[in-house]
Amino acid sequence: MAKEGEVFIVGAGLSGLVLSRILSKRMKVKVIERKNKVGFVKRKIDLVENSGNLDKVLEKLRIKPSCIGRQSVWHSKNEEFRLRLSEIDYFLFERPLLEMQLSEEALDNGCELITNASFVRINDGKVIYHKGGRTFEDKADVIVGADGGDSRTAYFVDPEASRMKYLYAYGATGKFENLRDSAPQLYFNRDLLQSGYVYIASDKLTTICAVSGGDAKLCYQKFINTVRPRGRILNYFQGKGNISGLRRSITRDNILLVGEAAGLIDPCFGFGFKYAIISSYLAGKSILENEDLGHYEEQVKNTIYPSIRRGEFNKRILEKLDNNDLDLILRVARKLQDDCVDFNHSNKEIVMNNKVKLISVFLSNPRLFLLTLKMIESI
Ligand SMILES: Cc1cc2nc3c(=O)[nH]c(=O)nc-3n(C[C@H](O)[C@H](O)[C@H](O)COP(=O)(O)OP(=O)(O)OC[C@H]3O[C@@H](n4cnc5c(N)ncnc54)[C@H](O)[C@@H]3O)c2cc1C
Structure with a gap:
């Protein structure tokens, strides 16, 4: 033709x-x-959030992820929350x-x-x-x-x-015996990671990646001193995203x-x-x-723009949260999930359905409440 x-x-x-x-x-x-x-x-496992109809686009394009997942584990300094969805939460891709x-x-x-x-x-x-x-x-x-x-x-x-504004990433890919949970792990601990975070994504290989507006390599080094990966590192990687x-x-x-x-x-x-x-x-x-x-x-x-604007909003909130706030949020999320709240991406009603519970959380933490109000006013 x-x-x-x-x-x-x-x-x-x-x-x-x-x-x-x-x-x-x-x-x-x-x-x-x-x-x-x-x-x-470099070799790396990418963690890719499934939203904005990504699953349908991947299907149309016949692009196959190496893994499809419905659970992710969120860690703050003292809390842990395993998010369980019935819909696809994320994909992993080997690059x-x-x-x-x-x-x-x-x-x-x-x-x-x-x-x-x-x-x-x-x-x-x-x-x-x-x-x-x-x-x-x-x-x-x-x-x-x-x-x-x-x-x-x-x-x-x-x-x-x-x-000229960047987010930096630094990490390693390898085979680690002690870090093989099939659900991705996301860590938010202000003692180690200031405004950034770390994710660990495992498929056949495992990637540990620190993301930060500052020194991502330093964040990575501080972080691995706490999880102490045991095994063989295949390669380190680094990069930046223009935000x-x-x-x-x-x-x-x-x-x-x-x-x-x-x-x-x-x-x-x-x-x-x-x-x-x-x-x-x-x-x-x-x-x-x-x-x-x-x-x-x-x-x-x-x-796409509305989703990136939400990301800008989330970033401003996340940067202001301290370890106590992060602990509280994960505790609340765990409680809501235990109460059978539907966290699926397609459930747009989540905030409305749980207004009363969310208000009670904010009232128990006036700092978080004021912070959110300020953020909402500024957009
Ligand atoms: C370390 C790291 C980890 C990441 N992890 C994740 C993750 O887990 N999940 C996720 O969703 N996203 C992740 N990202 C972001 C994701 O990788 C990028 O958003 C995505 O790859 C963007 O693709 P792109 O093709 O638009 O740009 P790029 O991947 O940057 O590709 C641009 C290409 O253009 C080429 N190029 C540039 N200038 C020229 C030129 N003048 N002439 C010719 N060629 C040129 C470059 O060499 C490059 O190959 C990560 C990014 C980094 C750096």
Whole structure:
């Protein structure tokens, strides 16, 4: 079948690969990647929250997680809460295995993937890039910026945007005999982690990852002194997510941004996996259906932006909580679950149903109550 239209994608990270796989069956797709390989550099288990219809999008895209889970365990300094849902709570994905599978399928469909090639600029609708000391120029019907949090392509969509606020992550992946609970563990202990947190996610391998607005490596080191993982470390990894806020625009002329290049990352937890998948899915649909790119932007603003705004709100609250607050919240959550409260994502009524219980919690802790009021007033 003759291919209709050409797409040029900058970045072979998660977003760029999902999109190239969607488009390459029907369009001519070229992807450039500045590294010498695709995807995440080190082995790692990603913890991916299932919300915003992610389960349905994964199904449509035939992307299989390595694990599907309904339980997670939340730890504060003195409390523990095992959240049990009947719906899917999260997925685990092994990286860069996923990216390797995506790129193989895109290549099978005829996608052209050029590694060690760096985007330079867009000039007169043409993409200029460098490879091996030479400069190349390419024209395409659609140009996609999938070049991550420090996106250069974004400058050609919104030249005013300056972005410099980061969440840092540091961790290790390995096989640890004493950390093999199949439910992900999330730790919030202000003595060790200041404003950040640690998650441990286990599948065949286990990843321990500290996330912080400050020194994530230090958080990781303090944390492992308490859990003392026993076993073999395969690799350490580190990285950062740009959490400078939502972009005013993510499309311009024939250019569109996806994933972290579009500013799509949860500023509280640093999770960006699901936004990379969902935005690439929406972009792919728009491009294939030959829609105005403004339609893609509208969909992202309607479906993803509200969830990131909630993340901004959560971050401001979480940063203010001390160990006593965190202990209290987990105690209350445990009590509510014991009282058969439905915590499932689809239950939008949770706050309303439990108003009386929540009010009694806040009244027993005026500091938490005032803090929440202040936060609500400021948004
Ligand atoms: C250490 C770490 C742990 C994480 N853990 C989780 C997790 O558990 N769960 C979760 O939901 N999210 C997690 N995230 C976030 C998630 O990985 C990202 O949000 C997601 O990968 C974003 O995908 P992306 O394709 O938009 O950007 P990226 O993955 O950043 O990909 C961008 C690609 O573009 C390439 N590129 C950049 N500039 C250029 C250029 N000028 N020319 C050519 N190519 C270029 C880069 O090399 C890269 O390959 C984590 C992030 C880090 C750093």
